[in-house]
Amino acid sequence: MAQGAGEGIRPSLQALNIHRSGDQPVSFYKGKANATGDFPVVKPRKGELYRFEDAQDPDLFTCRGLRRDGRWEFENQRTGRMRRVDEETFCKDRVNGRTVRVSATPKHQIHPLALAEADPDKLTGAELKARKKQEKKLERSRTLLFYCKLFDTTPGITLDKKKVYAFLRKNRAKAREAGFVWVPSYSTLVRALEKGEKGNRSLLQLVQGKYVHDPKKRYLPWVIRLRDEMVSSYWAKKGVNNHRKTDAVAEFVRKFKLESEARVLSGEAAQKLVSYSTLVKWINSGECRESYALRYSQREADRRFRGHGESIKASYPLQYVMIDDTRVDEWVVLLGEDGEVLLVERPWVTIAFDVYSDAVLAAVFTFEPPSVATMAKCIRELNRPKDFLVQRFGDLKAATDCWGMPESVILDNSWDKVSTSFQVLCEAVGINVEYAAIKTPEHKSPVERKFDVWNERLFHRVPGGVPDRPDAARVRKTDPKKDAKLTLGFVRDAFWGLVVTQHHLDICDRTGLAPAVAFRSGLEKLGDRPVVDDFSQLDRFLGATENVILTAEGVSVRGERFHDSAATTALLDRLLKYSAKRDQRTDLLSSGRVPVLATLHPADCGYVDIWDFSKNEQVRLPNIDIKPGESSWFERDQEKKHRKKRQDEYETWDDALVRRAEYNRSLDDAIRNGTFRDARKYARVLEAREARESSTSDKEGETGLIECDSIGSIPMTIPAFERTDDRRKPKAPRRGGNKAAAKSKRTRANNRKAAQQKAQELTAAEEIEYSLPEELLIKDPASMLEQLARERR
Numbered sequence: 001m002a003q004g005a006g007e008g009i010r011p012s013l014q015a016l017n018i019h020r021s022g023d024q025p026v027s028f029y030k031g032k033a034n035a036t037g038d039f040p041v042v043k044p045r046k047g048e049l050y051r052f053e054d055a056q057d058p059d060l061f062t063c064r065g066l067r068r069d070g071r072w073e074f075e076n077q078r079t080g081r082m083r084r085v086d087e088e089t090f091c092k093d094r095v096n097g098r099t100v101r102v103s104a105t106p107k108h109q110i111h112p113l114a115l116a117e118a119d120p121d122k123l124t125g126a127e128l129k130a131r132k133k134q135e136k137k138l139e140r141s142r143t144l145l146f147y148c149k150l151f152d153t154t155p156g157i158t159l160d161k162k163k164v165y166a167f168l169r170k171n172r173a174k175a176r177e178a179g180f181v182w183v184p185s186y187s188t189l190v191r192a193l194e195k196g197e198k199g200n201r202s203l204l205q206l207v208q209g210k211y212v213h214d215p216k217k218r219y220l221p222w223v224i225r226l227r228d229e230m231v232s233s234y235w236a237k238k239g240v241n242n243h244r245k246t247d248a249v250a251e252f253v254r255k256f257k258l259e260s261e262a263r264v265l266s267g268e269a270a271q272k273l274v275s276y277s278t279l280v281k282w283i284n285s286g287e288c289r290e291s292y293a294l295r296y297s298q299r300e301a302d303r304r305f306r307g308h309g310e311s312i313k314a315s316y317p318l319q320y321v322m323i324d325d326t327r328v329d330e331w332v333v334l335l336g337e338d339g340e341v342l343l344v345e346r347p348w349v350t351i352a353f354d355v356y357s358d359a360v361l362a363a364v365f366t367f368e369p370p371s372v373a374t375m376a377k378c379i380r381e382l383n384r385p386k387d388f389l390v391q392r393f394g395d396l397k398a399a400t401d402c403w404g405m406p407e408s409v410i411l412d413n414s415w416d417k418v419s420t421s422f423q424v425l426c427e428a429v430g431i432n433v434e435y436a437a438i439k440t441p442e443h444k445s446p447v448e449r450k451f452d453v454w455n456e457r458l459f460h461r462v463p464g465g466v467p468d469r470p471d472a473a474r475v476r477k478t479d480p481k482k483d484a485k486l487t488l489g490f491v492r493d494a495f496w497g498l499v500v501t502q503h504h505l506d507i508c509d510r511t512g513l514a515p516a517v518a519f520r521s522g523l524e525k526l527g528d529r530p531v532v533d534d535f536s537q538l539d540r541f542l543g544a545t546e547n548v549i550l551t552a553e554g555v556s557v558r559g560e561r562f563h564d565s566a567a568t569t570a571l572l573d574r575l576l577k578y579s580a581k582r583d584q585r586t587d588l589l590s591s592g593r594v595p596v597l598a599t600l601h602p603a604d605c606g607y608v609d610i611w612d613f614s615k616n617e618q619v620r621l622p623n624i625d626i627k628p629g630e631s632s633w634f635e636r637d638q639e640k641k642h643r644k645k646r647q648d649e650y651e652t653w654d655d656a657l658v659r660r661a662e663y664n665r666s667l668d669d670a671i672r673n674g675t676f677r678d679a680r681k682y683a684r685v686l687e688a689r690e691a692r693e694s695s696t697s698d699k700e701g702e703t704g705l706i707e708c709d710s711i712g713s714i715p716m717t718i719p720a721f722e723r724t725d726d727r728r729k730p731k732a733p734r735r736g737g738n739k740a741a742a743k744s745k746r747t748r749a750n751n752r753k754a755a756q757q758k759a760q761e762l763t764a765a766e767e768i769e770y771s772l773p774e775e776l777l778i779k780d781p782a783s784m785l786e787q788l789a790r791e792r793r
Helices: 087-096 125-153 161-170 172-177 186-193 203-209 221-234 245-265 276-285 289-295 298-305 372-382 387-393 420-429 441-459 470-476 488-503 515-526 535-541 565-578 633-646 653-673 676-700 737-769 781-792
Strands: 049-052 061-066 071-076 082-086 099-102 320-327 332-335 341-345 348-354 360-366 408-411 432-435 528-532 544-550 555-557 560-562 594-601 604-612 617-622 712-716
Touching: 071 087, 082 087, 087 099, 125 161, 125 172, 125 186, 125 203, 161 172, 161 186, 221 245, 221 276, 245 276, 289 298, 320 372, 320 441, 332 488, 348 372, 348 441, 360 372, 360 488, 372 420, 372 544, 387 488, 420 432, 420 535, 420 544, 441 488, 515 528, 535 617, 544 555, 544 565, 555 594, 555 604, 560 604, 565 594, 565 604, 565 617, 604 633
Parallel strands: 320 408, 408 432, 528 712
Antiparallel strands: 049 061, 049 099, 061 071, 071 082, 320 348, 332 341, 348 360, 544 594, 555 560, 594 604, 604 617
16 A cells, blocks of 8 residues: 555544544643633534433434524434533533533444454455455545645635546546545545545544445435424324334325426426335334334333333341232132032132242132232231141251241232231231332332243143133144143142242342242341241231221121120220210110221131220120131122022021021032133132131141241231220222212212202103193182172072
8 A cells, every 4th residue: 555645554542532632622621711710611613422411311412513692502413402501511511521522433434453464265255355345445545535635735726516626637647656546526525525624634534434424415305304204103103104114104105206296397307216125214213212102102112211120129038028919820620529620710829929038938829819818818828837848848958948927018009909908907917018119010020020930830831731822822722721630729739849849949040049048048147037926816817807886786797797795795895985975876775886997807707806906905706697617708698699599588597507508509500500700709619618627627736836947036026916096997098099089970960960850850740640631720710709609699
């Protein structure tokens, strides 16, 4: 390569992002000061790129110059919007680092390795082609630098097209002597002269600016206008002409042809249609967070462009416990007494998950949808040692020893968890409740991911598993429901086997330890395991709560009466003095009334626990109709419906037993022959019976002892015993918020209007019914009296 006019390849100060003294300084200095003289003047230059730290987005801004009002104007490279900054603010932000100058990164910068000596035999075809391409770019840049320097030293030269072509022809021979064969065009030389300034040009400036064209200069203004309309139309709300990219492109082509034909008729030259791939690239270039939200929704835009927040973190075991429920991807069978399949259904599972260690603390499988009852079962299980796992697997490296009293539970915002009953429940046993952000699954990402893992490892692999979505199952012609063979108890045992033998012993990517090891080591560092003092009292608090009125006849809850003469007398004697006098009946022989809080146990309708706030203890009142352990609340409701259907009433206890036996015989037939919706309900009855029978057998075999290891236990008194108020739950907020309130208000108004209209219609009908015939009406009373007087004479 020729030397002379072309500069050699060497690192320059600009390439190292260090500016010469002629540019704006990188370090801070004291230049001219403003009127106050308290900040340095650091002026931007036209064409420089800046990033403003106080902007909402990290876009780059190009300096367009100084306005007449003394403010600098910067153009957003992405949106084209202007940002105006006064000189004082710019200088202060520049010095303080809030405004940063950005060196433009060339899109076609020559790679230094392309200029080094290399063995052609060791280069592939693509590498050799790229090397030659880079050498050609360098040679043309050096040629442009030669002509630019000659242009600067030529006196009287202008950018007139004829003079520039004459300049190129005159100096072509001189360029060949210097080793430059290629001759640039007029437009190429003019663009090269725009880089740098006279007497201060470098090869790097030409290399960076070479082969980079402004798309707006390639097309006429009306084509750019149609392009902007197409992009804006596609990223607007979905419609007929922008449902797909092909629709938006077709609309652009239609407008382009109409515009082009009109301009050809007016004498302009015909324009070539833009290619399809270019049009699609234009549409894709308009994708950003704002446009995506406009076309789809703000939630989808945030999920696509917004960085996800971190999940909640814990510092020690049982600090945070996530409780979540989902429907199991598995069809299970419900068997009758003779082993016949009564129902095939997908159960629900409620999982308690320790955030610190990734250990599973509880898993409740049930046919009942998520409710306060399932949450109470889950809390009851995570507070107790897993004796059934110890009997089955032994200690197994502490994989069966994950339990304890949680400090806080993290829940989603479903109705069964935000109800006042569940909040009162957790408040009584001393558990803090925190709710995850709405529609933000990443807040509970650990347990959400585990559901997918357990589905893949277990539920999708066994008979009756549901590995595919409904549309994929139709394509594959599979019906997992027909393959269902496993019972709910088998699925529960299989899940715990997976948790104990694999999940608790596999190293967790998040913590770097196996969950069982992390849980045990965390308790050792903590010193003690939080354990509740009285498990029987804990069970009494775990249930649904109702505000009821205690009278001399006990309490009435959901149509059932609970009463024991001695217990009711003692409660009234202690609590009646605290009741408001205005709530009492005025009759001297009437019973006293005391508002109290009752705790219902969904699995057993035979009793309720009444909170005695004078002694801070639970008092149990039995059901006057059934014995404890005989029926659940759901089963009792079904029996009432069955009784109402037969239009029969319980008369004596013997009759009640006969009706119950009759109902039990009809239960299997209802599950077997009834609708699927009714079968789901009746399955919960059988499940509740099995739960009561198993709990009764467990209580008979209990020893009351808990095998403890080297880890001690922290005494956990139930906080309800320390309270001095009546613990009655507050009124729950209206479901649906203001919209539901407005809807109910409109409904009441419409009902009143309809009632008034109906009353008016009835009144009109009565007037018509009781009105006299026309001939019997007295039109002139005076003449009638005169006629009667004459008749008497």
